[in-house]
Amino acid sequence: MQKIKYLALVLSIVLFTQCELDHDDFQASSADVDFSHFVALGDSYTAGYTDGALGRSGQENGFSYILAKQLEYVGSEGYVQPLVQSSSSIGSAGNSYYQLKAANSSLSPVPGIGDQAIFAERVYDASNPVQNLGVPGAKSFHLLATAVSAEPLMYYSQANPFFGRFASSTETSIIADAVAQNPTFISLWIGNNDVLTYALAGGEADAVTPAEQYAQYLSVIASTLFANGTKGVIATIPDIETIPYINYILSNGFLPLVIEDDQVPGGIRQLVEGEKVLLPASTLLQAGYGQSAEMPLPAEYVLDLEEIQNIKTATIAYNQTIATIASQYNLALVDLNAVMNKAHTQGYIIDGNVYNSTFVSGGVFSLDGIHATGRGSAIIANEFIKAINHTYNCSIPYATVNEYSAVVYP
Template sequence: MKNLKHYIFLLSIGALSACNYEFPETAVQEPSAGSADFTKMVSIGNSLTAGYMDGALYNRGQENSFAVMLAEQLREVGGGEFNVPSINSENGFYAVGPGGVPLGRLVLTVNPQTGATGPAPIGAGDFPSPYQGDKTALNNFGVPGITLGTALIPQTGGPDSPQNPAYNPMYARFASAPGESTVVGDAAAAMQNGGTFFTFWLGNNDVLGYATGGASNPSILTSNEDFQARLTAALGAMLQSNPEAKGAVANIPSLNVLPYFQLVPWNALPVTAEQAAQANQGYIPYNAGLEQVQGLGLISAEERELRTIAFVAGQNGFVMEDETLTDLSALGLPSIRQSNANDRATLPLAQSLGQPVNGAIRGINHPVEDQFVLLPSEQEEIVTKINTFNGFINAAVEANADRLVLADIKDLLDRAAAGQVSAGGVGLNASIIPPNGGFSVDGVHPNARAHAFVANTFIDAINAKWGANIRRVNPNNFVGNDLPR
């Protein structure tokens, strides 16, 4: 089987020598806070607020989160220190490697044998370690993997046991009282301790985890009722912590902008003529069975055509599970078909497609499992869920319009995907390809340069809402993704 990454990641690096760009300066005005007070900013959120990039929380990412950039710009208008729970790791933790060794963040690598370019761990990393600083002085309460629900319960901080699925080591490492405190409670306490302004960006993981898992685990998709109730509780806690404080609330980006669902094409399976002939021979009984059940009126001609499996030499759709098909298991016919342009494969399939599975080949005679693909109906479900959740976020901001403003990150990334975002003539796009790609190598989280655009979205909203004049960040001062190694 050919190396699938060759078909999945196509990088053009001819224009990468130009790395210094100009940032257009507007007319010089004296920085001012307007009617807001930025003496102490507190940020609460998930991996996006934490600065998680390239599949890991590591020093460079943590130091280049939008929250850190925003706090730096606020210094000119009275903002103070902004302390983060430093991870103290150059490469962070991506996964456990052979022998239990921690592997660090993802980087773009070139296979010397095939020339294929794709993400791979940089090498050794570090397991998350407890934060050694003053927890009472923290400003950034961004926790990778956190949902609105787990931000509100003490189990998130421990104990670490099979009986506690809510445990999150990224919160436990800096929780004020592991197993007793909550992320929202700690952030609210920081606000009570002199906080005057906050950023709030929670809710992404209430739908993202379901999506990245191929919509295979409905139990982790937050219901509309729970989302609204938890949003009210979490945002309410921040507002009540200081009745005079103001805040900026961000919304949830679209599914369509994430490279995680774009990097593996529907026809990513390369098949030789010999493999195609052998596979087609094996599917003769299955295809014949489909014709028989169509003749009995159990499926339509359209469904029979959709389910018919046929390989050719070259690039092919892969055989996959599809639970939305008519259940013919009683007749010995599984609910499988080949992928098509309407399906969205997830990034992990790049490592699994075409690989041996119990003597079969995944994607040929072993169907690709549900967790690797989003069906059209699942994509529609997720889009509807994101729109509903964003509706709740918009309503919450409008209900507290005197104290809150919306930072429309969804709009920012939608425009980036449409080629409508740039700084100094240098664009930002929804890819992982340097230098213009705005997503880190994991295909989900923005890189440092994109975080600068996110920070500017917050700044623009704050300036417009409270008559402030906070200077914008120059995105071209921040690196995107590193060149392939």
């Protein structure tokens, strides 16, 4: 009986473990796909943003860089990144990387002061153009944008300093800089911020990009990149409820908190089950907010049921558009919505380590509760590789997840 139990345990580990191949025993094959000049387009995930900021260490542990390294086994001739020249980092709020620090007998993520000089760096080289065209903060239409306002005239490279660092010119667009390189293989993962910036503001700022507009933008992007037969890979948008920033505080149940709501008489009400309290609210909750009518939790820290439904409806529509585009242009399709859902509900066992979406300790998400750790990025990169291998009959080796960075404990 003990032997049977032991055999069952071994089999369960084999079945639920993501295997990583030994490159010495693996025969890589491109199956006639030209990977020589790989270009990646997207947002902060593609850029290598992690722990709340962009810095060199994150760029060297980002999923697109990990994917590019694996593509070298099948003919890629390198991957130029707009590497941060500073030893520090910079986030959209002016902070540097979050770090775990002791506070009130526990460890909490604390940001440092970011290096603003990073935004003044000019890392474009016409003889060696940037292939990682991931831009933190970019929405779908930003890939196409040159000017973002007419009066006063402002170009996207001026409006978004992350892009301005490596844009080929002030007047260019992300997609123009991609096409100018004549890429032979392209990865495209765009649309997260079309719902996420609204979600991160508790539905009190910005807006969800209408599904019809997203479909129009993605159609133009895809036809520009893939109409001439260029091969590539495209990924779906994860459900926001799979990320710790959205689900961490109420992950273990429901709290009858008092929240602001200007849509009801008196402007306050109790939290309804199913609504989400955002990660930054943790500090306010510790200070007593949400415990009484005198100190309600501000609305920007809460996603109500209507806001959640708006986001979910848009995400489903976006992913239908992405699947249609993948089919239309014979692109490899990565279902990252399913991947993140599995990380949230089941987790992964990879080379003896457990990975899930639990904040800080889960291994997938970094200390900002939104972006991936290096190991989370390697898991994502391997999903891209799996899709490419399946669609194009290639044999690209997987990255070794445990070789990449995780949350650093003091």
